[in-house]
Amino acid sequence: MTSRYWSDVARELSPYVPGEQPKLGSLIKLNTNENPYPPSPQVSAAISEELTRLRLYPDPNSERLREGLARHFKLSVDQVFVGNGSDEVLAHVFLGLLAQDEPVLFPDITYSFYPAYCALYGVDYEEIPLSEDFEIRLSDYRRLNGGIIFPNPNAPTGRALSRESIRGLLEHNTESVVVIDEAYVDFGAESVVELISEFPNLLVVQTLSKSRALAGLRVGYALGDADLIEALDRVKNSFNSYPVDRLAQAGALAAIEDQAYFEEKRLAVMATRDRLVADLQGLGFEVLPSAANFVFARHPEHDANDLQQGLRARRVLVRHFDATRIDQFLRISVGTEEDSAALMVALRELIG
């Protein structure tokens, strides 16, 4: 590769590496935090109905979907932004809101896409170390900054902060945007959406990929003051007028509106998680308290990379991050009860 034609930006990037998406079937896939249950049956129905209109551009502003989200969260439609997965939404957040003179703050152990966005847009950042027991210490974020972002619950630790502790941060941090990335919030953490009316600098990002089981459809959204949403709209309209296709707009709306199905499945995932934690502890694992659809666990006597390889040989995929402080942990997505049982069989073979 010569790269003689690349821009300086292209040369200097550190792209994000997503979890493996195996093409072979019959693997037990606990490596990318997908929901083990299918989406609401209303989703397929809505998408099938939309198939007759594919020749026409989608609504560039996703009005019906945004109205549905606004109704669901008791916000107004100008407080809602939607994008092609929460990854795209976050990219626009970094460029439109977090590209400031002062560095943006995020945890040293967190969603590893954040530094990739910073490299893409030349955003200065500072990583704030988690505590010894892998908690976000909000007192460490009380310093001059160009913005603050972290997931709640955090990834890949699964640990959550309370709404009141985030309120405390917002009361002190009024001069820059605070982004709470709630990708996993529906599995047991407290959302801060209800604080949006109080804090004009609070932006909440969520996704339909996890609790709504639509990872394959790519829809994420941001909720916040209309002024913050307008910045995202301006970036979006300078990037891609139609980021959410017709089928995604229709399917996402159907998923949001089927609240009963959503409640049933998220509670099922949480129940399986709690049993999985107990099973792992029974095998000697230390498991961080999880409010997400994954657990973060290490075994005092077994190397994490060896365990991941051993599980892979037994057709169970989990994720291992070869990164400082967490290289002895495995991140294990919560699947079905059958997935947990298969995982435990494989782990017992490895750990015995």
Place this chain on the structure above:
Amino acid sequence: MTSRYWSDVARELSPYVPGEQPKLGSLIKLNTNENPYPPSPQVSAAISEELTRLRLYPDPNSERLREGLARHFKLSVDQVFVGNGSDEVLAHVFLGLLAQDEPVLFPDITYSFYPAYCALYGVDYEEIPLSEDFEIRLSDYRRLNGGIIFPNPNAPTGRALSRESIRGLLEHNTESVVVIDEAYVDFGAESVVELISEFPNLLVVQTLSKSRALAGLRVGYALGDADLIEALDRVKNSFNSYPVDRLAQAGALAAIEDQAYFEEKRLAVMATRDRLVADLQGLGFEVLPSAANFVFARHPEHDANDLQQGLRARRVLVRHFDATRIDQFLRISVGTEEDSAALMVALRELIG
């Protein structure tokens, strides 16, 4: 709007304004260059089959779709990049390839998203005037530059350049990337895809929105030397790992593989265009020679904005650009024969 929390980038943007997407039915929609025919029936079939897998992330690299495109164009898979519509592909092209020290060159009258990308990424650019009769004069592009981009056929004029004339440009311009935006090429212009093997700095961008009738599905792609494609991949993987959802990957592949349907429909559009041009000329319009699925026309005695408003009142949408040099033109998408007939009825009422 206070905008106190926006980044400088967000403050200084000049977002693109897409054509109107009316929510009411029963309008004759000749304003956004959509295909009047539905996509291949294979598309719905492929999408329906994929609906059972929505809970799982899509292939982040769209391998099967890229393999299908590579087969179709007789390229290798590492010469193919796909994205969420050609608008997203173009955005990555501007950041990954065209953000250079020297200005990028494009026509003064062209796809109006190009300057929006430049504002988004701080790319310097120079607009090269079209000739008096609205042609791209390639001799004007023989100057120091950080890249060259134009649509072929150009939009909104519809005028095309020959493959040999673009070869001449490439022979002279070897130090920067030349991007040919072939959104409309299937309606009668010569593609330069076959020149990719000769010129490592040639990138061709196409879309499934027009000739494949999939505007609602959002799939575009770039074809070029593997080195250029790698730059786009690096940007994409720093922006959004999964830009093309499962349904879009499946539907796009089905559309590419149904070549017979594609040929039938693009020839139908071209035949309707040629009759429409004759009809408009019969009413006294000057019509630029079009190799696209739209025509660009002005009437010596009737104001273009008045005509657009008059057509709208008669439920026919066409596009008018309030821009220097072209404010007396209408851009009229080619629809069905019935659409043309309705347009002509309305125009005869207005001009009669």
